[in-house]
Amino acid sequence: MSPVFLLNCVGTVAFAVAFILALSIPSANPAIGRGAKYTLLGAVGVFLFNSASNVLEYSGVTMALDVYGDYAKVLFVPLVVWSAFAKLNSERLLRARQEEAKHREQSDLLAGILETSPAGVIVADESGQVTFSSRPAERLLERAMPGQLDLASVVRSAPTTRLSVPIGPEGERSYLAVRAKALQSADGLPQRAVIALTDVSDRVKAERQIEEYQQGLEREIDRRTGELMEANRQLQSANDARQDFLAKMSHELRTPLNSIIGFSEVMLKGLSGPLTRDQEAQLGIVHSSGQHLLELVNDVLEISRIDAGYSPVSISRVDAGERMARLCASMGAIAANRDVDLQCACKGSTTVETDSEKLDQIVRNLISNAIKFTDAGGRVLVAVDGGRDSLLVRVTDSGIGIAAEDQQRIFGAFQQVESADGPVREGTGLGLTICRELCDSLGGTLTVDSTPGEGSTFTLTLPRQFPGNHVVL
Numbered sequence: 001m002s003p004v005f006l007l008n009c010v011g012t013v014a015f016a017v018a019f020i021l022a023l024s025i026p027s028a029n030p031a032i033g034r035g036a037k038y039t040l041l042g043a044v045g046v047f048l049f050n051s052a053s054n055v056l057e058y059s060g061v062t063m064a065l066d067v068y069g070d071y072a073k074v075l076f077v078p079l080v081v082w083s084a085f086a087k088l089n090s091e092r093l094l095r096a097r098q099e100e101a102k103h104r105e106q107s108d109l110l111a112g113i114l115e116t117s118p119a120g121v122i123v124a125d126e127s128g129q130v131t132f133s134s135r136p137a138e139r140l141l142e143r144a145m146p147g148q149l150d151l152a153s154v155v156r157s158a159p160t161t162r163l164s165v166p167i168g169p170e171g172e173r174s175y176l177a178v179r180a181k182a183l184q185s186a187d188g189l190p191q192r193a194v195i196a197l198t199d200v201s202d203r204v205k206a207e208r209q210i211e212e213y214q215q216g217l218e219r220e221i222d223r224r225t226g227e228l229m230e231a232n233r234q235l236q237s238a239n240d241a242r243q244d245f246l247a248k249m250s251h252e253l254r255t256p257l258n259s260i261i262g263f264s265e266v267m268l269k270g271l272s273g274p275l276t277r278d279q280e281a282q283l284g285i286v287h288s289s290g291q292h293l294l295e296l297v298n299d300v301l302e303i304s305r306i307d308a309g310y311s312p313v314s315i316s317r318v319d320a321g322e323r324m325a326r327l328c329a330s331m332g333a334i335a336a337n338r339d340v341d342l343q344c345a346c347k348g349s350t351t352v353e354t355d356s357e358k359l360d361q362i363v364r365n366l367i368s369n370a371i372k373f374t375d376a377g378g379r380v381l382v383a384v385d386g387g388r389d390s391l392l393v394r395v396t397d398s399g400i401g402i403a404a405e406d407q408q409r410i411f412g413a414f415q416q417v418e419s420a421d422g423p424v425r426e427g428t429g430l431g432l433t434i435c436r437e438l439c440d441s442l443g444g445t446l447t448v449d450s451t452p453g454e455g456s457t458f459t460l461t462l463p464r465q466f467p468g469n470h471v472v473l
């Protein structure tokens with residue numbers, strides 16, 4: 001193979017590569033422009049064609065294309081090198097332009113954000129010199145008087161946050177929240193920081209108003225608490241005086257009444273000598289009236305004690321079944337006197353946390369009513385029924401019953417119902433009122449269910465555990 005043929009082969013390949021490089025130069029390249037690119041493409045194309053024709057000629061294929069052979073040899077190296085250089089350089093420049101456009105876009109965006117943000121942004125160095133400030137920051141800085149906003153100390157102490165820095169003259173004072181973040185600086189440069197300034201005047205003023213309002217409120221609460229304590233003290237002493245009065249009255253009323261009842265009983269028994277029939281009848285009235293009055297006095301005093309809060313509960317674990325059985329046994333004689341059959345029945349677990357004395361007092365009153373309002377030959381049943389959360393004590397009688405319209409009224413003070421068979425039976429009309437009050441103090445309820453002529457059932461429901469704060473004895 002002759003060296004000329006070899007040289008032409010190398011030339012063909014080199015011009016082919018140069019043609020591809022020139023073709024791939026971006027048309028919008030900033031270095032050579034569109035016209036220069038196509039000129040270069042044309043030149044390389046001509047030399048490519050020439051080199052190819054030389055190769056064909058030396059390989060004996062054809063002689064027809066042998067033109068401009070010498071030019072190809074002269075421009076071989078610079079044209080190929082320039083094509084390669086033009087491609088590389090134009091690509092680099094294009095990339096740089098794209099980077100620049102991206103950068104400009106980002107800085108426009110940042111400038112837009114800084115302008116529209118309510119917070120002002122500045123960049124300052126440690127001597128307090130401002131090297132950049134957004135327009136809102138400039139407006140805020142204009143209001144600051146000398147010495148009010150020490151940027152140098154803010155930069156030195158970055159990162160920092162100062163929540164309300166006062167600026168502006170007295171009377172037109174504004175407050176700024178100042179946040180600083182240190183910037184990384186190259187060695188030798190003074191330290192710098194980005195400082196965000198936010199006008200928080202409205203918030204500071206609102207906080208001050210709330211604080212003043214709170215202080216006013218606290219003063220008012222203190223004043224009212226003092227007044228309440230004084231009123232409470234006066235109430236307490238009035239209550240004590242009332243209790244004192246009740247205790248005295250109790251003594252003053254009971255003593256003569258006991259004498260009236262006792263002596264009339266002595267006389268009725270004939271211990272003070274014989275009595276005429278009229279005297280005996282009149283003395284009987286004195287005796288029963290005295291007893292009625294004593295009952296009334298006792299009930300009124302009891303209600304007063306409960307109302308005044310002088311009847312505290314004393315809570316213990318009680319076996320209500322056993323207690324009710326004992327109560328029925330103790331009242332058996334009264335029932336027998338009236339020819340009424342009194343029974344007690346228990347079901348389930350009957351232990352309950354309650355005040356045993358008050359429980360007895362309620363049920364005793366219910367049994368005594370049941371016996372009183374049941375005619376001879378009737379029955380009274382006390383049933384104790386232990387449920388999961390509560391305990392029921394039902395006092396059922398086969399007595400005269402209560403009309404539906406009277407069933408709520410009888411729990412009111414001094415309320416008695418006239419029975420169909422005659423006048424009101426003995427009593428004060430206070431027993432059920434006392435029962436309800438006692439029941440409330442134990443956290444329970446007392447209800448009645450009755451049919452006139454058939455009998456009544458009074459149901460006491462007590463919680464298994466006494467509600468509220470207490471000590472179980």
Ligand code: ADP
Binds near residue numbers: 410431433
């Ligand atoms: P009292 O001292 O008159 O018995 P209470 O407050 O205990 O006072 O009862 C009020 C009224 O309720 C009674 O006068 C009576 O009319 C009615 N009452 C209470 N218990 C019964 C009952 N078991 N059967 C019928 N009526 C009753």
